[in-house]
Amino acid sequence: MHATIQKEMDVILTYLQPDEKIYVVGCGNCAEKCKSGGPEETEEMAQRLEKKGVNVIGYSSTPSGVGLCSLPMCRKMMIEENLDENNAADSFLVLACGQGIHTVIDATDGGEVHPGCDTIFGGETEQPGIVKEYCSLCGECVTAYTAGLCPMTLCSKMLLNGPCGGAKDGKCEVDKEKDCGWHLIYVRLKDAGKLHLLEAYYDPKNFAKWSRPRSLVVKGTEATFKSLAGEHTVSRED
Amino acid sequence: MSSLKEKLNNGSFVLTGEIGPPKGTDIEKHLEKAELIKDKVVAVNVTDLQSAILRAGSLATCHLLQQRGIEPVYQLTCRDRNRLALQSDLLSAWILGIKNVLCLTGDHTSLGDHPEAKPVFDFDSVHLLKASSILNSGKDLTGHDLDGSPNFFQGAVVSPGADPIEPQIIKMKKKVAAGAKFFQTQAVFDVEQFGEFVNKVNGLQVPIIAGIVILKSAGMASYMNEKVAGINVPDGLIKEMKNTEKSDIKKKAVEIAARLTRQVKPFCQGVHLMTLGWEELIPDIIEQAEIS
Structure with missing residues (x-):
């Protein structure tokens, strides 16, 4: 929402x-x-x-x-x-x-x-009257590698390759009330036995997919996402 | 060739210092601080808008050091520049004769004196190291040929006191894979913890330069413990500072920095002295640490 x-x-x-x-x-x-x-x-x-x-x-x-x-x-x-x-x-x-x-x-x-x-x-409505942000609408979801948690949103610096040195007691350097996004990702990956995902290198974000304004056109089983990265069409038919 | 690289490669124990550019244009006194330690250290780091506080630039300051025969370590953060600017500044640095670059994420804009600024973070520090490596190979990040290319000795940072340490070490490995040739650490006060960290990363075979921050007061130590990530000043050191007369505080600061330097020496390949304006104490620290 x-x-x-x-x-x-x-x-x-x-x-x-x-x-x-x-x-x-x-x-x-x-x-x-x-x-x-x-x-x-x-x-x-x-x-x-x-x-x-x-x-x-x-x-x-x-x-x-x-x-x-x-x-x-x-x-x-x-x-x-x-x-x-x-x-x-x-x-x-x-x-x-x-x-x-x-x-x-x-x-x-x-x-x-x-x-x-x-x-x-x-945001996500956690309960009526409480809404929290978990997605930044960036155009290319990376959460397959981050245990479902978006580093573009939960990490203040939008880092893709792990935490900076600024977290203290699992809290972010910008606000000691705010969880370090990479600490949350690390804990979830570790609990799931998937720390190898943290070891992999991830390329810089393609910010052309985060250009504005973007558009989506859906026709039948095809959807086309248009951004400065070009047109990206996906079919629901395999 | 970078003297820092040469010394680390031939196994010398290196000493580096650090200065911060001025908030304004009066740079002379900052350069004089570097002059004071010129013959004592192999290279001098120049910070890049440290703590996200507006200052003159690291690149220009590095250039001025270079002109005075002082080898700079150009600190470059991802906070204020996108990938075009980062690569461009790296090329500019090489043109100016700068050989060492330290690739950092950078403190968040909200911590500094322009908290409403747009934080860039187009790259993270691993991306920056990789970009520097690619420039070294004669290409830019998108594969275009460069007309003349740099050959940076590029370093990165790590925080041995982070808790948990595992994600720091995972990221450190990624930095090595991306081309980090040396590491500078967050300030070390807990030598035992530092030793444990080094044992965990020994296999990486990358030189580690331990960060030593001069303690100016007990209050500063407590402040860092409370506020600064990865810094753990043991109670014993805080007590030592507390029990020192004001007139002897610099003497005590030298004694502690020298002791820490001696203690970390077996675990690392050098020490990065962050003396926070007290650069004149560096010769005494070196003498008491019995490092030639």
Whole structure:
């Protein structure tokens, strides 16, 4: 999921002009799980803005479980269900991740948007309300060699060939509360009897696969990932 | 040819020193520190934005040492440069006559005085060593021919006091395979632990230069124990510092550094003295350590 956190009201207000007609848009998937922009928080934001004197002309969120970042779903909500209000709006305050913000631009044929949240990372929901980052969306997963733990994410220095000399008591040099990613990898590999994987040399990362923006096109059983590293097509048929 | 390489190859016990470039442009006093030890050490390391604190560059400082007839060890970290810049700086270093390079990961940007900087880490230290080896072979990392190539004597670092030590040793082996020709260690205070470490890595057949950091106070020792990874100053040494009068502290610092040097000597091929501004004490340390 894309973890998001709401921006402070004082910050949001700096984006809005006096008398600007605002429509608040939320996301029923990740932003709902983060309590930053689900149906409840979207309604709440509309009320909070009104109390600050903002001209809120409407609000809506994709239903619970449905991501705003699906353009067909976003379009359905913005165009089919709330067309008049959306046409009347000067701009949209989006309570979702950056993908959701862009989906609103697409769904409204280039409408003006304001971010209501900061998109902070892609994460695992360990329990409701607790989200942690285990993947950096780098474009080429190396965890086959690292016991399922991503060194690009769990190691502060994104090292690929083992720990630096900065870890103390299994904790990282940047923060003594943070586990050293390579210590975790070492322990898991050792426990699994697979320390030989740590002994192997791993080439530098291909950062062209981490170029932005990237795209994915799925057709039938084929998927094509496009980045500055080129087009990479994989078939599900063996 | 690198004198450091020559001495290590012919089995001499080597001594190296270290200076840090200035925070600013007044470099003369830093060079004078190196001048003080010029005839006592085979080479002088120049740190590369140590602790991620902005300073003048290692490369320029190494060049100035070179001009004064002092052999530098160019410390190069992966924190601030991508693979293009790392290779380019290596080529530049060789053009300037620098023969030794120490390849490090680098302290994280968040620890320094520009914590909002983008940490690069395009390479890790193993990649950097490998890149240096490839440049030495006349190619760049993507296989293109070089028009003139370096022949660096490249070293790496290891932390003998790391706990657990096994992943450090695994990485050390990878560094050797990537072309590390010598190792400098994190500061050694626990000689027994250092000896055990050396026994574990003897088979690698790569010279190890033990890091000796001068103890300036008991407080510094406690601070390092608490904050610095891989450093274990035994209580006995801390007590010794505590029981020393302020006026005798430099004398005691020399005594401890010399004693540690004597104690680690049987286990290693040299000592890297990190005197943290007290470079003037190096001649006394060497004399008391009875190393010629």
